[in-house]
Amino acid sequence: MSGGVLGVALRRIGVSLPLVFLVSVLVFVVLRLIPADPVAMSVPPNATRAEIEALRAEMGLTLPIHEQFWIWFAKAAGADFGKSIAFAQPVSRLIGQALPATIELVVVAAVFATIIGLAGGLLMYRVAGGRGEAASDLASTLIMSIPEFLWAIFFILLFGVALNILPFTGRLDAGITVGRITGFLLVDTLIQGRFGAFLNALSHLLLPSMSLALGTAPLLMRVLRSSLMEVGNEDYMMMARLRGFSERRVLVHHAFKNAFLPTLNLMGVQFSFLFGGTLLVEVIYSYPGLGSLMVQAVANTDLPVIQGVALVYAVAVLLINLGVDLAALMLNPKLRIAK
Amino acid sequence: MSKRNNGITRRSFVATTAAGATALALPGNVLAQAKDSLVMAWPIDPPTFDPIIRTNPGIQSIYKMIFDQPVTQQPDLKVIPAVVKAWKVSEDGKTIDLEFRDDVLWHDGKKLTTADFRYTYVERKEKGHKSDLASVFRNLTDVKVESPTKCQMILSQPMPTVIQWMTFLANYIVPKHYVEEVGPEKFAEKPIGSGPYKLVSYERNSRIVLEAFDKYWGPKPTIKKITILIMKDPSARVAAIQSGQADWVPEVPIREVERLGKVAGLTAEILPITRVIMLQIRSDRAFADQNVRLAAHHAIDKAALSRALYGGKAVPLSVVATPGTPGFVEGFNFPYDPKKAQELLAKAGFSPSKPLQIGMASFNGVFPGDYDIARAIAQMWKRIGIEAKIDVIEQPKYFELNRGNQLPEATLYSWDNATGDPEMFAGYLLHPKLPFSAWKDEKIGGEIMKLFAVVNYDERIKGYKEVNVKAASEGAVMPLLQSVMTFVYKKGLKTVNYANGWNLPQYWSWS
Numbered sequence: 068m069s070g071g072v073l074g075v076a077l078r079r080i081g082v083s084l085p086l087v088f089l090v091s092v093l094v095f096v097v098l099r100l101i102p103a104d105p106v107a108m109s110v111p112p113n114a115t116r117a118e119i120e121a122l123r124a125e126m127g128l129t130l131p132i133h134e135q136f137w138i139w140f141a142k143a144a145g146a147d148f149g150k151s152i153a154f155a156q157p158v159s160r161l162i163g164q165a166l167p168a169t170i171e172l173v174v175v176a177a178v179f180a181t182i183i184g185l186a187g188g189l190l191m192y193r194v195a196g197g198r199g200e201a202a203s204d205l206a207s208t209l210i211m212s213i214p215e216f217l218w219a220i221f222f223i224l225l226f227g228v229a230l231n232i233l234p235f236t237g238r239l240d241a242g243i244t245v246g247r248i249t250g251f252l253l254v255d256t257l258i259q260g261r262f263g264a265f266l267n268a269l270s271h272l273l274l275p276s277m278s279l280a281l282g283t284a285p286l287l288m289r290v291l292r293s294s295l296m297e298v299g300n301e302d303y304m305m306m307a308r309l310r311g312f313s314e315r316r317v318l319v320h321h322a323f324k325n326a327f328l329p330t331l332n333l334m335g336v337q338f339s340f341l342f343g344g345t346l347l348v349e350v351i352y353s354y355p356g357l358g359s360l361m362v363q364a365v366a367n368t369d370l371p372v373i374q375g376v377a378l379v380y381a382v383a384v385l386l387i388n389l390g391v392d393l394a395a396l397m398l399n400p401k402l403r404i405a406k
Numbered sequence: 407m408s409k410r411n412n413g414i415t416r417r418s419f420v421a422t423t424a425a426g427a428t429a430l431a432l433p434g435n436v437l438a439q440a441k442d443s444l445v446m447a448w449p450i451d452p453p454t455f456d457p458i459i460r461t462n463p464g465i466q467s468i469y470k471m472i473f474d475q476p477v478t479q480q481p482d483l484k485v486i487p488a489v490v491k492a493w494k495v496s497e498d499g500k501t502i503d504l505e506f507r508d509d510v511l512w513h514d515g516k517k518l519t520t521a522d523f524r525y526t527y528v529e530r531k532e533k534g535h536k537s538d539l540a541s542v543f544r545n546l547t548d549v550k551v552e553s554p555t556k557c558q559m560i561l562s563q564p565m566p567t568v569i570q571w572m573t574f575l576a577n578y579i580v581p582k583h584y585v586e587e588v589g590p591e592k593f594a595e596k597p598i599g600s601g602p603y604k605l606v607s608y609e610r611n612s613r614i615v616l617e618a619f620d621k622y623w624g625p626k627p628t629i630k631k632i633t634i635l636i637m638k639d640p641s642a643r644v645a646a647i648q649s650g651q652a653d654w655v656p657e658v659p660i661r662e663v664e665r666l667g668k669v670a671g672l673t674a675e676i677l678p679i680t681r682v683i684m685l686q687i688r689s690d691r692a693f694a695d696q697n698v699r700l701a702a703h704h705a706i707d708k709a710a711l712s713r714a715l716y717g718g719k720a721v722p723l724s725v726v727a728t729p730g731t732p733g734f735v736e737g738f739n740f741p742y743d744p745k746k747a748q749e750l751l752a753k754a755g756f757s758p759s760k761p762l763q764i765g766m767a768s769f770n771g772v773f774p775g776d777y778d779i780a781r782a783i784a785q786m787w788k789r790i791g792i793e794a795k796i797d798v799i800e801q802p803k804y805f806e807l808n809r810g811n812q813l814p815e816a817t818l819y820s821w822d823n824a825t826g827d828p829e830m831f832a833g834y835l836l837h838p839k840l841p842f843s844a845w846k847d848e849k850i851g852g853e854i855m856k857l858f859a860v861v862n863y864d865e866r867i868k869g870y871k872e873v874n875v876k877a878a879s880e881g882a883v884m885p886l887l888q889s890v891m892t893f894v895y896k897k898g899l900k901t902v903n904y905a906n907g908w909n910l911p912q913y914w915s916w917s
Contacts, residue, residue, distance in 0.1 A: 103802030104809050107841055111461040111538040111575065112834045114841055118541060119809070153453045153460075155536070156591060164610060220641055228649045236642065236651060237612040241445050241633035244607050244615065353637045355612035362638075363451065363611065368802035 072396050079392060083385040090381040091143065091374070095136045098370050105152050105368040126152070139374065148375035153367035158375040161360060166379065167250030168238060169349070169356030172279070173341045175272045179280035180341070181334065184287025188330070189318065191292040192299075211285035216347040219278040223351070226274060236353040238271050239264065275352040279344045283337040290333050294326035301325075328399055335391030339384040441916040443631040444899070446909075447643045447655040451611050451636045456594035458526060458539035461575035463822040467909045468634065471616055473578035473599035474510065476523065477569060481904045483680070483731065483826040485573055488624075489518065489600070499564030499861035506555040510623045512581045513598040519554035525582035527559070535590050539576040564861050570825040602627050602912035611636055627912040647672065647894045654895040656909065660717055660774065663892045674894045676719040679907035680728045680826050681889035683720070683779065686817040686835070687882060689847035692764045693815045698792075699881025701750035702816070704743045705790045706783055708886055714782065715775035716890050723885035725874035726821075726831045730905060733828025733870045740878050740885075747790045758791040765814025766794040772801060773820040773889065780818045805841070813844050820889055824906035828870035833858065836877060850882050 106123045127135055142149060148158035191203045213221075227235040234240060238252050245264050248255045253272075256265035298304060299322060307317045342357075349358035357376055364372035450464040457469040470478075478488040492505040510518040528549050531540035545565060550558045559568070571577060579600065585593045597605060602624065603616035614634040618627045635652060637643045644662050646652035648669070658666065660676070667674030685702075693699050708722035724740035727733035748757070756762040768780030777798065784794040797814065799807070807813045821842075823830040834842050837858070838851035845851060853873050860866040877883050891907045902913040 101803075102806045103800070104806035105802060107805035107809055110841065111542045112830065112840070112842055114538075114541050116809075116839065116841060118544075119841060151453075155454050155456065155459050156594060161610070223642060223645045227651070228645050231649050234651065235649075236447075236635045236637060236646060238609070241613070241615075241635070349611075351639045351642055353612055353635060353639075353642060355609050355636075359611035359638075363453075366801075367453070 072393060075396055076389065076393055079389050083389065086385060087378070087381055088140075091140060091378055092136065094374055094377040095139065096132060098373060099132050099135065103368045105370055139371075143375070143378065148378075149371040151364075151369050151372045153364070153369040154372070158371045161372060162357065162375055162379055164250070165355060165357045165360045168252075168354065169342070169345050169358060171251050171253060172272060172276055172345060172349070172354060172356060173338070176276040176279035176283075176341050176344075177334075177338050179276055180283040180287065180337065183280060183284035184334075185291060185330070187284060187288035188291025188295065189323070191288055192295040192318070192322075195292065195296065207285040207288050210281050213281070215278050215282045215344045216351060218281050219275065219348050219351040222274045222278055233274055234267075234271050235274050236271075238268055238355065240267055240271075243267055271354075275348050275354055278348050278352075279341050282344055283341060286337060287330055287333060291326060291330045294329045295322050298322050298325045328395060331391060331395050331398070335388045338391070339387050342380055342383050342387075442629055443633070444629045444654065444911055444914070444916075445633045445635060445652045446911065447637040447646050447652040448614075448634045449636075449638055449640075449643070449657050451638075452614075454594045455597040455605065455608070456537075456580070456590060457578035457597075457599075458530070458537040458576050458580060459594070461538040461542070463575065463824065466575060466824065468614065469578055470601065470908065470910055471603045471632065471912060472597065472601045472605055473580070474518070474601050475577050476504070476572040476579065479573050479825070479904070479906070479908075481902055483824075483905050485569055489579060490572070493569060495568065495861070497861070499566060499568075500561045502559040502561075502568055504557050504559065506557075507623060508555050510600050511621050512584065512600050513604045513619055514581075514584065515621070516581070516583060517554070518579065518581070518600050520549070520551045520557040521554070522579050522582045523557060524549040524551055525585070526578075526580050529582070530580075530585075530590075537576065542571060542576060564859055566858070566861050566863075566866055567825070567827055567829045570827040570830070574825050574830070603632060625913070628915040629911050632911055644894075647896075650896075653899060654893065654901070654909075654911075656891060656893050657774070658892045658894050660715065660892065663894060664717060666894045671897050672894055673897050673899075674892070675903075676717055676890050676892050677903055677907075678719060678721055678728070678888045679891050680731060680824060680905055681773075681820060681822045681891075681907065682723060682726055682728060682831065682885055683773070683818070683820050683887045683889050684723075684726060684835075685783070685884035685886065686813065686819050686844035687884060688813060688815050689845050689882070691815055692762055693881070695754045696881055697750045697754045698756070698762065699884075700879075701747040701754070701790060702787060702792055703740060703878070703881055703884045704747035704750065705786050705792070706884065706886065707742045707786060709742070711779055711782055712887055715778055716887070719890050720887040723888055725878055726835055726883055726885045727828055727870075727874060728826070728888045728905075731823075731826035731828070731831070732867045733831055733874055735871050735874055738875050738878075744786075744790055751791050756791045758789065761788070761791045761793045763793050763795070764816065765797060766816045766818070767797050767799045767804065767807070767814050768818040769801065769804075770798045774892075776818060776820070779886070783818075808841065808844060811846065816884070817844060822907075824908065826906065828867065828874070829858065832870055832874055832877060832883075836873070836882060845882050847882070850877055850880065 107119055110119055123129055146159050151158050151161060154161060194200050194203050223235045226233040243264050245252060245255055248258055252268040253265060256268055304317060304321055307321045345356055345358035346361055349356045350362050361376045452465045452468055453460055457473050474489045476490040477485055480486055489507055489510050490504045491507050494503045506520055512518055527543055527546060545561045545563045546559060547562050548560045581598055584598050602619055602622045604619050606615040606617045608614050613636060616632040618630040637646060640659055643655040644658055647655045663674045663676055666672050687693055687699060712718050712720040712722060721729060724738050725735050766780060768777055770777035780796050784796055787794050821835060833854055834840050836845050836850055836854045837843050838846045838848055857866055857869045860869060898917050900915050900917055
């Protein structure tokens, strides 16, 4: 990494840290202000009111909010998010168990979204002005207007029930067990040399990742097409055509390279949204990631877990954006000079 | 791999998915289930595998596969011996002699003894292990171990339902040697029990794999391997049974049960269980007047609610107890009578032209049909002159409102009681000092509180029957329906239906 890029990276990290702090303040305060009683949720039916009050005090919920926050934040800075009310386990352990599954899902979804988005954008550009333009516009609008959870249900009904060719629950078939090494199943199966289990894990990822990807891909298609159309009239494009290059070569080697950067910036934003999309998709597919954990925590008003997962989401979004910014810097020398 | 479904052409398949090609080459699938294994879908994931920590009704069946309770219940809820083969409660209700079986083994082969029982019920609390069990048995001062198979529980106050509680939530014996060896957190992740199945693997929010314990002291399970898929979404559970990815799914929407019951190869059931759907009532505000409360109760057509929302399978209730349980009062009927309702409301000065405004809280999606019931009741009330403003709340908010005595006049609620004992029905719901009671008036509440100290079983049950009738007659609670559980499963699976909704595959088989 060049010095310029490193400097930008450090500056971005410097800006991100206060953002993480602000997010944590916001999440903490909002959770404390909602009218909900997390303690009474987890007591036996013959518990006395005195016992509930004692438990609330023991959990620190009777302290002023700012005191509660500083106690929590000081521990969270050391990756100690406290103990879950519902699970009676350290939050960091729960997050550690669920995070790899979500990262795996988001990465595969991002790959699908990139492939579909870029291929679709190139296709839309190719058919622009022709008979296929209206159809491609309609298709991308249709895909974009359907939310992830509806795609999830549709895919289950189509591929899981009607065609009955793809699994739609969990990360592996009922008969397959894989020892945990990294938590990333695709990696663990390969490390253990279990190619069959690898394919099985991949098959379980297809439907949830496609559901997520289809929420992102149409925007990439449209931005790429617009960018291609912008660069299509540039002088260098005309020169390439005059030199007798095929239209495909002009498109891929000249137009695409220059039109890709705006798409890359959008990818950063969209891939951040993929994390948010996991909430419902993971529940629908019984996929054991952060989204499922978060939904379960919200149902139980498990404040420590909600705070911990929200913070992880915030950090993930910032890291993705940082990664995309760095990629843009590396791909576009003009940005480095400008910086 | 060949195409599995008729009517799907190769062309349409290729057109709809390229991804499918990868899957078609995949090895192993869940469709082919052997006759000694079972794939179950489950709507709730156990928050912990330490079974004494939480009193969550939805996961008791999973705990009962792995752990033993001191005593247990028959399908008709009669309490029967289990690990404890005999018991005797003293006349003052403060000491309970227990005799244990001597052939019960933990999954690691060590013997279960009264020391494990003492550790579970007394020592863990002393060591600071937080648990709901410790809270339930707050009056248990000691367990005196006389021998590996005999011990005596000592209570500071009588606990008339002590035996019923030992079949209920959080009452599971845990292995002292193992918890001490690995610590409570590790135990909660990878437990061993003495139940009919061993936990083989667990992935939170995804699946639980169990294997039959061949040295189990009780009847050996014929189904040797259980895979429990955690599927919280009802449509995913429906898809799972339709696609064959699960053999048994519970809590399927009523309409889907009716549809799936007609699908070849599937059996669908709607079973009433010991769960009561009711309106919790405040004793003050607009409901301070008994005429108003009774008018509101008489205006509800419970049979119509059952027909519209539960296929007519949910039994209308007049008391807070389900048919067949000890506190149920045969012959007592609180009738649907809109004319009488209007008359009673008129006495309080209200009518359709001069309606009474009240608040009503309801969940939406916590139990089947909850919000629909609330809306239907609001419509029924409107006809007689009560206008209810429905406020949809979540469970945490319910507890917050209840804690602050801020619930509205009526709250739609569902109450589970696997024991069937009336203390766990009317007792907890009308005891003004317990957290689940919305009713704060100490007249009926005082009678309930007295019953908490009545040790004689017959006297206690008689008392609860009287209070049940009184509570309904005075409008302290409005019991609505006996709730139902729904199941869909593959034909050939022989299940055993428990009146409390337990689903225990250790007693199931494939034909």
